[in-house]
Amino acid sequence: MGFTSIIKLFMPKDRVFYTLFEEVAVILTEMANIFSQAITEADESKRISLLKSLEDLEHKNDDVTHRIYVELGKNFITPFDREDIHSLATSLDDIADYIWGAAKKITNYSIATDDKITASFVVVITKSVAALNKAVRELRNMKDLRAITESCVIINSLENEGDDLLDKAMMELFGSQIDPIELIKRKDLYEILEIVTDKCEDAANVIESIIVKYS
Amino acid sequence: MGFTSIIKLFMPKDRVFYTLFEEVAVILTEMANIFSQAITEADESKRISLLKSLEDLEHKNDDVTHRIYVELGKNFITPFDREDIHSLATSLDDIADYIWGAAKKITNYSIATDDKITASFVVVITKSVAALNKAVRELRNMKDLRAITESCVIINSLENEGDDLLDKAMMELFGSQIDPIELIKRKDLYEILEIVTDKCEDAANVIESIIVKYS
Amino acid sequence: MGFTSIIKLFMPKDRVFYTLFEEVAVILTEMANIFSQAITEADESKRISLLKSLEDLEHKNDDVTHRIYVELGKNFITPFDREDIHSLATSLDDIADYIWGAAKKITNYSIATDDKITASFVVVITKSVAALNKAVRELRNMKDLRAITESCVIINSLENEGDDLLDKAMMELFGSQIDPIELIKRKDLYEILEIVTDKCEDAANVIESIIVKYS
Numbered sequence: 001m002g003f004t005s006i007i008k009l010f011m012p013k014d015r016v017f018y019t020l021f022e023e024v025a026v027i028l029t030e031m032a033n034i035f036s037q038a039i040t041e042a043d044e045s046k047r048i049s050l051l052k053s054l055e056d057l058e059h060k061n062d063d064v065t066h067r068i069y070v071e072l073g074k075n076f077i078t079p080f081d082r083e084d085i086h087s088l089a090t091s092l093d094d095i096a097d098y099i100w101g102a103a104k105k106i107t108n109y110s111i112a113t114d115d116k117i118t119a120s121f122v123v124v125i126t127k128s129v130a131a132l133n134k135a136v137r138e139l140r141n142m143k144d145l146r147a148i149t150e151s152c153v154i155i156n157s158l159e160n161e162g163d164d165l166l167d168k169a170m171m172e173l174f175g176s177q178i179d180p181i182e183l184i185k186r187k188d189l190y191e192i193l194e195i196v197t198d199k200c201e202d203a204a205n206v207i208e209s210i211i212v213k214y215s
Numbered sequence: 216m217g218f219t220s221i222i223k224l225f226m227p228k229d230r231v232f233y234t235l236f237e238e239v240a241v242i243l244t245e246m247a248n249i250f251s252q253a254i255t256e257a258d259e260s261k262r263i264s265l266l267k268s269l270e271d272l273e274h275k276n277d278d279v280t281h282r283i284y285v286e287l288g289k290n291f292i293t294p295f296d297r298e299d300i301h302s303l304a305t306s307l308d309d310i311a312d313y314i315w316g317a318a319k320k321i322t323n324y325s326i327a328t329d330d331k332i333t334a335s336f337v338v339v340i341t342k343s344v345a346a347l348n349k350a351v352r353e354l355r356n357m358k359d360l361r362a363i364t365e366s367c368v369i370i371n372s373l374e375n376e377g378d379d380l381l382d383k384a385m386m387e388l389f390g391s392q393i394d395p396i397e398l399i400k401r402k403d404l405y406e407i408l409e410i411v412t413d414k415c416e417d418a419a420n421v422i423e424s425i426i427v428k429y430s
Numbered sequence: 431m432g433f434t435s436i437i438k439l440f441m442p443k444d445r446v447f448y449t450l451f452e453e454v455a456v457i458l459t460e461m462a463n464i465f466s467q468a469i470t471e472a473d474e475s476k477r478i479s480l481l482k483s484l485e486d487l488e489h490k491n492d493d494v495t496h497r498i499y500v501e502l503g504k505n506f507i508t509p510f511d512r513e514d515i516h517s518l519a520t521s522l523d524d525i526a527d528y529i530w531g532a533a534k535k536i537t538n539y540s541i542a543t544d545d546k547i548t549a550s551f552v553v554v555i556t557k558s559v560a561a562l563n564k565a566v567r568e569l570r571n572m573k574d575l576r577a578i579t580e581s582c583v584i585i586n587s588l589e590n591e592g593d594d595l596l597d598k599a600m601m602e603l604f605g606s607q608i609d610p611i612e613l614i615k616r617k618d619l620y621e622i623l624e625i626v627t628d629k630c631e632d633a634a635n636v637i638e639s640i641i642v643k644y645s
Contacts, residue, residue, distance in 0.1 A: 073427060108385040170538040180395035180610035184402075187614075212503065288642065323600040395610035399617075 014077050017085060018140040020068045024092045025136040027061045031099045032129040036122045038103070039113040047113075051103040058100040065093040079139075080210045088210070091203040095129070098196045105192060109185045117169045117186075121193040124165065128158040128200040135207050148211050155204035162197030166190055229292050232300060233355040235283045239307045240351040242276045246314045247344040251337045253318070254328040262328075266318040273315040280308040294354075295425045303425070306418040310344070313411045320407060324400045332384045332401075336408040339380065343373040343415040350422050363426050370419035377412030381405055444507050447515060448570040450498045454522045455566040457491045461529045462559040466552045468533070469543040477543075481533040488530040495523040509569075510640045518640070521633040525559070528626045535622060539615045547599045547616075551592065551623040558588040558630040565637050575641050585634035592627030596620055 031054055038050035068089040072078065078085055106113055135151035138144055169190045173183050246269055253265035283304040287293065293300055321328055350366035353359055384405045388398050461484055468480035498519040502508065508515055536543055565581035568574055599620045603613050 069424075070427075073424075104382060105385075108382050109389040110386075167534060167538050170535075171540075174539040174611070174615065178611075180614070181389070181398060183611060183614070184395070184398070185389065209499075209503075284639075288639075319597060320600075323597050324604040325601075396604070396608075396613060399610070399613070400604065 014075065014079050015140075016071055016075075017068065017079055020064055020071065021088065021092070021136050021139065023064045024061060024068075024089070024096075025133040027057050027064065028092065028095055028099075028129050029133050031057050031061075031096060032126045035099055035103060036126050039106075039118055039122055048107055051107050054100050054103045058096050061093060061096040065089050081213065084206055084210050084213075088203060088206045091199060091206055092132075094199040095132075095196060095203065098192060098199055099125070102189065102192045102196065105185075105189050109188070111185045111189055113189075115186075117165060117172070117190060118193070120165050121162065121190065121197075124158050124161050125193065125196050125200070128155050128197055131155050131158070132200055132203055132207075135204065139207070139210070142211070142214055145211050145215055148207060152204040152208045155200050159197045159201040162194045166194040229290065229294050230355075231286055231290075232283065232294055235279055235286065236303065236307070236351050236354065238279045239276060239283075239304070239311075240348040242272055242279065243307065243310055243314075243344050244348050246272050246276075246311060247341045250314055250318060251341050254321075254333055254337055263322055266322050269315050269318045273311050276308060276311040280304050296428065299421055299425050299428075303418060303421045306414060306421055307347075309414040310347075310411060310418065313407060313414055314340070317404065317407045317411065320400075320404050324403070326400045326404055328404075330401075332380060332387070332405060333408070335380050336377065336405065336412075339373050339376050340408065340411050340415070343370050343412055346370050346373070347415055347418055347422075350419065354422070354425070357426070357429055360426050360430055363422060367419040367423045370415050374412045374416040377409045381409040444505065444509050445570075446501055446505075447498065447509055450494055450501065451518065451522070451566050451569065453494045454491060454498075454519070454526075455563040457487050457494065458522065458525055458529075458559050459563050461487050461491075461526060462556045465529055465533060466556050469536075469548055469552055478537055481537050484530050484533045488526050491523060491526040495519050511643065514636055514640050514643075518633060518636045521629060521636055522562075524629040525562075525626060525633065528622060528629055529555070532619065532622045532626065535615075535619050539618070541615045541619055543619075545616075547595060547602070547620060548623070550595050551620065551627075554588050554591050554595065555623065555626050555630070558585050558627055561585050561588070562630055562633055562637075565634065569637070569640070572641070572644055575645055578637060578641050582634040582638045585630050589627045589631040592624045596624040 034050055034054055034057070038047050041047040041050060068085065072082060072085055105111065131151040131154045135148050135155075138148045138151075170187070173186055173190075178186075249265055249269060249272070253262050256262040256265060283300065287297060287300055320326065346366040346369045350363050350370075353363045353366075385402070388401055388405075393401075464480055464484060464487070468477050471477040471480060498515065502512060502515055535541065561581040561584045565578045565585075568578045568581075600617070603616055603620075608616075
């Protein structure tokens with residue numbers, strides 16, 4: 001049995017990471033879409049039930065993330081650096097946590113979400129998660145490194161948009177005659193939505209460092 | 216001199232980690248107990264003096280944590296993975312930091328602590344630290360892996376209780392006609408108490424990953 | 431070609447890290463000085479333009495930090511542990527991020543900065559960054575380990591001063607009859623200024639652990 005054949009024996013184990021990361025990317029996409037749908041839903045009980053449905057997806061994502069860690073403990077051969085796999089799993093998991101965290105703030109504080117700032121944040125988050133999904137899918141064959149880089153550049157520029165949105169939101173909030181408790185609610189919500197875009201950028205940075213080593 | 220004898224020569228150095236982690240676990244247990252005593256103490260000056268006594272314990276814990284890092288730098292042989300020792304020391308130290316942080320918020324903001332939510336959080340924290348203490352003690356002989364796992368499961372479920380408590384607390388605060396500054400005080404306190412339960416879970420996760428590798 | 435000559439061939443690459451860390455230290459010193467100048471500037475438009483100038487420095491620092499990571503990926507030989515280089519770059523970058531973060535809060539929330547607490551924080555931060563600058567410069571020749579240790583001790587004690595300042599600030603804020611929105615502004619600003627001192631301490635801790643291994 002030649003060296004290549006021996007390597008191939010290991011391949012199925014190795015490739016499990018791509019499958020798991022793709023599962024995570026699918027869950028994140030679903031979460032971003034449901035979140036987006038929820039904030040424009042006029043019917044309050046439907047809105048709350050959409051937001052609450054994110055909890056199951058967050059748990060599902062925890063499970064897949066946990067499986068990535070377990071596979072990392074078991075597999076001697078990994079498709080890219082062990083620490084990069086760990087960082088990517090952790091940063092993708094953070095995205096799920098913070099989307100669910102934003103949903104909890106909306107329901108716990110009972111925040112109205114029909115404002116422009118929230119809508120703009122959701123557009124940024126949805127685009128960012130879509131670009132991440134694309135980048136994660138390309139990791140499997142590593143044929144189109146340019147497409148991966150492009151997705152990462154998009155995510156970085158969306159994170160800048162998120163920053164600018166937060167600046168604008170804070171200037172509006174503190175420049176208004178808003179009730180203090182309403183200000184606390186909105187400030188908390190906008191801050192956590194901005195963190196979601198940061199976490200997308202963290203994941204994109206890990207992906208970039210993976211392909212830098214690969215190329 | 217046989218191989219086993221050589222190994223034994225290293226054992227005393229190796230075992231220092233168990234002793235240090237047990238010292239940390241004792242300090243954390245003492246901190247949780249004093250914190251618990253403080254929040255139900257009716258006499259304000261006694262309450263404040265109990266809370267302030269946590270600072271010395273936090274410093275003491277810093278010292279023991281620092282000794283763990285120093286031993287890690289000196290010892291070639293460690294009882295489990297170096298990075299797991301580092302993570303465990305760091306996550307246990309975070310628990311001490313956040314208990315002391317909660318105590319500081321109570322004294323600096325002068326928050327009344329005779330409410331049900333604070334009492335429930337303290338029960339969760341005390342139980343969680345007790346379970347951690349038990350798990351840390353079992354690490355020394357690794358004879359009862361099931362007991363360690365059970366402690367970790369308990370800590371995970373207490374962290375979920377902490378989450379639910381925070382949700383409930385926020386719904387109550389934002390659903391009430393509370394004064395904004397009082398809301399800020401309570402929100403900050405409950406959030407930091409919930410972080411204590413998160414940090415206990417982080418420590419339990421490190422312990423779980425240690426025993427997974429060991430078994 | 432002898433072994434020493436071969437080693438020397440690598441030296442220039444190796445020494446790039448000192449140069450890059452010194453660049454970071456210079457940028458941080460400039461940021462601390464501009465921040466310090468801004469908060470006492472009476473003319474509001476000048477004040478805002480000083481604060482906004484910090485963004486360019488923060489971006490410049492991002493670039494240098496990124497170059498450190500890239501060099502780390504390329505260089506087989508590094509002057510000290512790879513993970514220490516990574517941690518030092520990250521913790522120095524955090525200082526830049528949080529100084530810029532504080533500047534953004536001042537402009538976004540439009541906070542008056544002529545109060546004693548802000549002035550005291552700025553003194554602490556400026557001293558701390560100056561001590562860091564000194565410590566980073568000494569890393570290149572490692573001749574005066576005592577001077578490095580002294581700088582780190584100073585930074586640690588400044589971080590304690592920052593803690594005490596925050597305690598005092600919070601007691602004042604919550605003990606006053608301040609307007610809730612004004613309290614939120616000041617609380618946020620003081621908290622982020624205290625984080626700057628924490629991040630300086632984190633960097634000092636990395637430097638200490640580097641020289642412990644070296645000595």
